[in-house]
Amino acid sequence: MTNRDxxxxxxxAPDLSRAGLTRAVxxxxxxGAELSLNVVEERPLTxxxxxxxxxxxxxxxxxxxxxxxxxxxxxxxxxxxxxxxxVEYDEDLEVVVVRTAVETxxxxxxxxxxxxxxxxxxxxxxxxxxxLEGLTLPQTTVRTSDLFALAHRINTTPSLYLDAGAIHxxxxxxxxxxxxxxxxxxxxxxxxxxxxxMRAESVDPADKTLYTxxxxxxxxxxxxxxxxxxxxxxxxxxxxxxxxxxxxVGLTLIGRMRGKRFxxxxxxxxxxxxxxxxxxxxxxxxxxxxxxxAGVSSAGSNAS
Amino acid sequence: MTNRDxxxxxxxAPDLSRAGLTRAVxxxxxxGAELSLNVVEERPLTxxxxxxxxxxxxxxxxxxxxxxxxxxxxxxxxxxxxxxxxVEYDEDLEVVVVRTAVETxxxxxxxxxxxxxxxxxxxxxxxxxxxLEGLTLPQTTVRTSDLFALAHRINTTPSLYLDAGAIHxxxxxxxxxxxxxxxxxxxxxxxxxxxxxMRAESVDPADKTLYTxxxxxxxxxxxxxxxxxxxxxxxxxxxxxxxxxxxxVGLTLIGRMRGKRFxxxxxxxxxxxxxxxxxxxxxxxxxxxxxxxAGVSSAGSNAS
Numbered sequence: 001m002t003n004r005d006x007x008x009x010x011x012x013a014p015d016l017s018r019a020g021l022t023r024a025v026x027x028x029x030x031x032g033a034e035l036s037l038n039v040v041e042e043r044p045l046t047x048x049x050x051x052x053x054x055x056x057x058x059x060x061x062x063x064x065x066x067x068x069x070x071x072x073x074x075x076x077x078x079x080x081x082x083x084x085x086x087v088e089y090d091e092d093l094e095v096v097v098v099r100t101a102v103e104t105x106x107x108x109x110x111x112x113x114x115x116x117x118x119x120x121x122x123x124x125x126x127x128x129x130x131x132l133e134g135l136t137l138p139q140t141t142v143r144t145s146d147l148f149a150l151a152h153r154i155n156t157t158p159s160l161y162l163d164a165g166a167i168h169x170x171x172x173x174x175x176x177x178x179x180x181x182x183x184x185x186x187x188x189x190x191x192x193x194x195x196x197x198m199r200a201e202s203v204d205p206a207d208k209t210l211y212t213x214x215x216x217x218x219x220x221x222x223x224x225x226x227x228x229x230x231x232x233x234x235x236x237x238x239x240x241x242x243x244x245x246x247x248x249v250g251l252t253l254i255g256r257m258r259g260k261r262f263x264x265x266x267x268x269x270x271x272x273x274x275x276x277x278x279x280x281x282x283x284x285x286x287x288x289x290x291x292x293x294a295g296v297s298s299a300g301s302n303a304s
Numbered sequence: 305m306t307n308r309d310x311x312x313x314x315x316x317a318p319d320l321s322r323a324g325l326t327r328a329v330x331x332x333x334x335x336g337a338e339l340s341l342n343v344v345e346e347r348p349l350t351x352x353x354x355x356x357x358x359x360x361x362x363x364x365x366x367x368x369x370x371x372x373x374x375x376x377x378x379x380x381x382x383x384x385x386x387x388x389x390x391v392e393y394d395e396d397l398e399v400v401v402v403r404t405a406v407e408t409x410x411x412x413x414x415x416x417x418x419x420x421x422x423x424x425x426x427x428x429x430x431x432x433x434x435x436l437e438g439l440t441l442p443q444t445t446v447r448t449s450d451l452f453a454l455a456h457r458i459n460t461t462p463s464l465y466l467d468a469g470a471i472h473x474x475x476x477x478x479x480x481x482x483x484x485x486x487x488x489x490x491x492x493x494x495x496x497x498x499x500x501x502m503r504a505e506s507v508d509p510a511d512k513t514l515y516t517x518x519x520x521x522x523x524x525x526x527x528x529x530x531x532x533x534x535x536x537x538x539x540x541x542x543x544x545x546x547x548x549x550x551x552x553v554g555l556t557l558i559g560r561m562r563g564k565r566f567x568x569x570x571x572x573x574x575x576x577x578x579x580x581x582x583x584x585x586x587x588x589x590x591x592x593x594x595x596x597x598a599g600v601s602s603a604g605s606n607a608s
Contacts, residue, residue: 022544023544025542025544025547025569026569027567027568027569027570027572028567028568028572029565029566029567029568030448030452030564030565030566030577030579030581031577031581032572032577035567037542037567039541039542039543039544039547039569040543040544041544041545042521042522042543042544042545042546058522058545144334148334164541165540165541165560166519166520166540166541166542166543185521185543215470216470217346217489218346218362236469236470237343237468237469237470238329238341238343238470239343239344239346239470239489240326240327240329240343240344240345240346241345241346241362242346243329243343260334261333261334262333262334263331263332263333263339263341264331264332264333265329265330265331265343266331268331268332268336273334273335273336275334277334277335
């Protein structure tokens with residue numbers, strides 16, 4: 001279901017009025033003039049699964065419950081069958097505890113860690129890949145007109161990125177409507193917060209699209225597939241492993257979305273190419289968002 | 305010492321002729337036209353310290369020995385006192401083994417992991433912070449004219465970023481000369497490769513500047529300080545914790561470098577403000593690199 005009457009009616013959008021997400025800092029320019037700018041906060045949040053400490057994440061600090069739920073789900077430490085009996089956040093202790101009816105078997109999983117792209121040390125990568133075995137993503141149709149409308153709406157939505165920069169965003173969308181727009185210092189946190197919201201609200205992923213501001217790395221592709229979302233789109237580019245995994249699991253992967261352009265490297269069969277490109281504006285050269293990269297050429301040609 | 309006669313004479317620069325760093329993939333555009341583009345490779349590399357498996361990193365695959373050495377050094381698993389007796393890379397096994405004369409005490413450190421910004425799960429963050437205690441960075445002077453010259457040279461150097469995108473770069477510089485330009489799918493790998501090169505070549509960090517294409521996160525600041533480099537500069541923006549740590553350790557932190565602009569949020573006392581801004585070009589609106597973000601205002605004003 002798309003909702004063309006209320007395209008901007010996010011269920012959750014960046015809340016710039018929320019206290020504590022950014023901080024004004026003072027510095028100097030090249031000639032010594034004093035400058036003031038907003039920088040995004042980073043706070044530690046320690047996630048417990050029952051009595052076990054799992055990880056300390058650095059986060060901007062909003063939606064700690066969704067972050068914890070989504071992180072554990074995306075890491076395979078909380079399966080669809082696990083019954084969550086409570087999620088308790090203690091702001092002073094900077095701790096969130098997820099409780100399940102039956103203790104889970106995640107301990108053994110903590111032993112295997114693989115460092116992934118864009119990451120300092122490790123992720124429980126083996127488990128994430130295991131979760132992909134036998135996964136079939138729904139054959140939802142995606143209209144290219146909706147994709148372009150989404151990109152435009154998301155990029156013009158007031159956000160911490162536009163206010164302070166140095167932050168990643170992920171947006172859960174349905175048709176041409178962005179539903180939940182999460183931001184965080186790490187793009188993985190933003191996606192995990194969406195996963196946590198989906199789990200808490202029992203949201204069906206089959207007709208959803210995930211839009212991200214960051215690169216389409218293997219981790220982003222795996223998380224999206226584990227969430228059951230069939231389409232992942234981004235302004236940014238691809239990594240080889242991200243493309244490979246998307247092709248393996250049959251996920252529709254669209255990158256370098258800019259103005260009236262994009263490149264689809266996997267799952268093109270879901271696309272209904274209905275966009276009227278002649279009437280779409282190309283993106284102005286000076287956009288608020290990062291520029292897409294060069295290097296695209298017509299097949300068989302090296303010219304750009 | 306600066307070397308104004310040979311500003312472009314990198315000791316190591318991106319090598320686009322090297323096989324296996326990118327791969328041509330085929331996709332489709334919005335109207336179904338076939339497109340070909342280069343994407344950056346990601347390969348697993350498992351790092352051993354003596355007989356112990358430490359981590360599997362995803363990397364583009366160049367300089368595995370430097371990556372292993374630098375990763376272990378930056379994680380505090382290899383101290384300045386540890387004598388490295390060999391670094392062996394097995395391309396078929398995708399394994400690199402760093403051997404030391406005496407076994408190190410890193411095992412206990414593996415127990416404590418903190419997830420950091422932009423990261424999937426964890427880094428041995430406690431240890432990295434411990435390494436900062438009592439650290440004093442040298443009071444080297446940095447000329448703003450050199451910083452602007454460096455940024456220009458680096459951004460016009462042929463690179464995998466310009467060729468394929470979706471990759472981070474870090475450059476070790478001295479005066480106005482970029483010395484070693486490393487790229488990788490994760491910016492941390494790029495910095496670790498520089499750290500490994502510095503250790504292998506016994507390079508003095510005191511008169512160096514580190515330039516990075518990525519955000520100035522806590523991890524980037526900590527790694528730079530642990531490497532003994534007093535100055536960290538970037539086109540990108542800041543996170544609050546990165547700024548805090550830079551101020552604590554007295555590191556000169558410069559972000560949002562673009563054309564004739566930058567913001568210095570820490571360690572401004574090292575700057576010799578000699579750049580002739582009137583004769584520096586402002587960056588064209590459509591640059592190959594990502595755009596810096598808005599949100600900078602004169603102190604006391606909210607206008608941009």
